[in-house]
Amino acid sequence: MKRKHKRLTFVFIALLLLGSAAALVLTAFEDNIVFFYSPTELAEKSPGPNQRLRIGGLVEDGSVAKPGDGVVTFKITDTASTVPVRYKGILPDLFREGQGVVAEGRMRDGVFQADEVLAKHDENYMPPEVAEAIKKTGQWKGQGDAPGAAQGKSE
Amino acid sequence: MIHRFANPTRFLRLADRIQPWAAGLTVVLGGAGLYFALFSSPADYQQGETVRIMYIHVPSAWMALFCYTALAAACATALIWKHPLADLAARATAPIGACFTLLALATGSLWGKPMWGTWWVWDARLTSVLILFFLYLGYMALNGAFDDPERGQKASAILALVGFINVPIIKFSVDWWNTLHQPASVIKMGGPAIHPSMLTPLLLMAFAFKAYFVWVLLMRMRGEINAMKIRAVRLRQVHAAEATSADAGAATGEAR
Amino acid sequence: MSGMETFLEMGGHAGYIWPAYGIVALVLAGLWLASRRFVRASNAELEDLNPRARRKRGSGDEA
Structure with a gap:
C-alpha cells in the first residue's frame, strides 16, 4: 500500500x-503563438515597416473598393480600431463585408500591405432560412450573409 | 471494480458479450448519421455544403482527444496500480487514437481550403493537434523499441503521461490565443451555437465513432492478450530448453 | 437525374467533401481490417503453440 x-x-x-x-x-x-493581432493590439505594438505579421478582425461595412489592376482595398476593424489594408491577389470565397478575415503582410505608411488574406468564420451554424429570420428581427450578431447575397449593394 | 477484470479470461468473457453490441451500434448509428449528414440536413447559411465535413471532422477530433485521455489513464493505471491489463489497453488504444487524429487533420485540411483559403496554418489549434499525432506515433514507437517489453511499456507510458498536458492546450487553444480556427460551437458557455438540424448528424456520428472505438478496442485487446500468452508460452519453452541442455551438460561433464 | 447531379456536386465543393468522406471510410475500414487480421493471426499462433484439439481428437490427426 x-x-x-x-x-x-x-x-x-x-x-x-x-x-x-x-x-x-x-x-x-x-x-x-498568437496567430494574429487585432487592430487595437496592432496600434499598441506599432511594428516597424519590415516586420512581417498578421492582423485579424472584421471587414468594415462599406470599406471594400477595387481601384483596378487586381488590387483590393478594405478596412479591418475590431469595432474599437480600424486598419486600412491593400491587397493584390485571390480572395477566399467567404470574403465579404462583415466577415472575419486574417491578413498577413507588413505595415507601410499607415496602410497594411497584405500578401495573403484568409477568411475566418465564426462558430455559429444554421440553415439560411434561420439566418434570414434572425436578421429580420434585427437581433443578428453573427457575420455576413452567404457569398453572393451582398452583391446587390456593391458598385 | 477494475481489479475484478485483472483476470484476462474474465475480461475476455465480458468482451465477448459487449462486442456484438458495439458492432451493431456502430453500423446503426453510423448509417443514421450518414443519412442525416449527407441527405437530411440543410446547408449552412455561411459555409454552404462544406458544413457537411463538420459531421466527420468534429467527431474525429473529439475521438482523438478521448483516445489520448484513455491512453494516459491506462498508462497511469499501469504505472501506479500495476494492473495487468492496463498496459495492454494502452497498446490497443494508441493506433485507434492515431487514426482519428490523422482523420481530424485531413478532414480539417479539406474543410479549410475552401473556407479559409488555405490547406494549413501554424495556429495554436492546428499545431497542437499535429503534436498530438506525433505523441501517438512516439508512444507506439517507444513501446516497441525495447527487447524487454516491460521497459518499453514503462518508457512509453511516461511519454504518454508527459504529453497529456497537450490535451487541455488543444481544447483551450482557441480561447487562450488568437487563432484562425474558430472557437468551440458545442461545449461552450451559453449552450451550443449549432442549429438542431445540424446537431443531429453531428451527435449521431460522434456516438457512431464511440461505438466503433469500443468495437475495435475489444478486438485489439483480444489480440494483445493472445500476444501476452504467446510470449509466456515461448518464455516457458526457452526455459525448458535451457534446463534440458543444462542437465545434458552436467551429465556430459560427469561422464568426462 | 438532375437531383442526383445536384447532390453529387455539393454546391461546387464536391472536390473537398467527397474526398473527406472517402478518407474517413478508408482509414476506419483499414484499421478495422488490420485489427481483425491481428486477432486472427494471434489466435492461430496461440492455437499452434497450445493445441486444444489434441486432447479432444487424440494424437495423429493434426491437420
Whole structure:
C-alpha cells in the first residue's frame, strides 16, 4: 500500500511540475503563438515597416473598393480600431463585408500591405432560412450573409 | 471494480458479450448519421455544403482527444496500480487514437481550403493537434523499441503521461490565443451555437465513432492478450530448453 | 437525374467533401481490417503453440 502511494505522489508531483513548465514556455512564446493581432493590439505594438505579421478582425461595412489592376482595398476593424489594408491577389470565397478575415503582410505608411488574406468564420451554424429570420428581427450578431447575397449593394 | 477484470479470461468473457453490441451500434448509428449528414440536413447559411465535413471532422477530433485521455489513464493505471491489463489497453488504444487524429487533420485540411483559403496554418489549434499525432506515433514507437517489453511499456507510458498536458492546450487553444480556427460551437458557455438540424448528424456520428472505438478496442485487446500468452508460452519453452541442455551438460561433464 | 447531379456536386465543393468522406471510410475500414487480421493471426499462433484439439481428437490427426 505504501509503495503505491509513493508512486501516486511521484506521478502527481511530476505532472504538476510539467504543467508549470508548459505554462512558462507558452507565456514566453506568447508572441509567436498568437496567430494574429487585432487592430487595437496592432496600434499598441506599432511594428516597424519590415516586420512581417498578421492582423485579424472584421471587414468594415462599406470599406471594400477595387481601384483596378487586381488590387483590393478594405478596412479591418475590431469595432474599437480600424486598419486600412491593400491587397493584390485571390480572395477566399467567404470574403465579404462583415466577415472575419486574417491578413498577413507588413505595415507601410499607415496602410497594411497584405500578401495573403484568409477568411475566418465564426462558430455559429444554421440553415439560411434561420439566418434570414434572425436578421429580420434585427437581433443578428453573427457575420455576413452567404457569398453572393451582398452583391446587390456593391458598385 | 477494475481489479475484478485483472483476470484476462474474465475480461475476455465480458468482451465477448459487449462486442456484438458495439458492432451493431456502430453500423446503426453510423448509417443514421450518414443519412442525416449527407441527405437530411440543410446547408449552412455561411459555409454552404462544406458544413457537411463538420459531421466527420468534429467527431474525429473529439475521438482523438478521448483516445489520448484513455491512453494516459491506462498508462497511469499501469504505472501506479500495476494492473495487468492496463498496459495492454494502452497498446490497443494508441493506433485507434492515431487514426482519428490523422482523420481530424485531413478532414480539417479539406474543410479549410475552401473556407479559409488555405490547406494549413501554424495556429495554436492546428499545431497542437499535429503534436498530438506525433505523441501517438512516439508512444507506439517507444513501446516497441525495447527487447524487454516491460521497459518499453514503462518508457512509453511516461511519454504518454508527459504529453497529456497537450490535451487541455488543444481544447483551450482557441480561447487562450488568437487563432484562425474558430472557437468551440458545442461545449461552450451559453449552450451550443449549432442549429438542431445540424446537431443531429453531428451527435449521431460522434456516438457512431464511440461505438466503433469500443468495437475495435475489444478486438485489439483480444489480440494483445493472445500476444501476452504467446510470449509466456515461448518464455516457458526457452526455459525448458535451457534446463534440458543444462542437465545434458552436467551429465556430459560427469561422464568426462 | 438532375437531383442526383445536384447532390453529387455539393454546391461546387464536391472536390473537398467527397474526398473527406472517402478518407474517413478508408482509414476506419483499414484499421478495422488490420485489427481483425491481428486477432486472427494471434489466435492461430496461440492455437499452434497450445493445441486444444489434441486432447479432444487424440494424437495423429493434426491437420
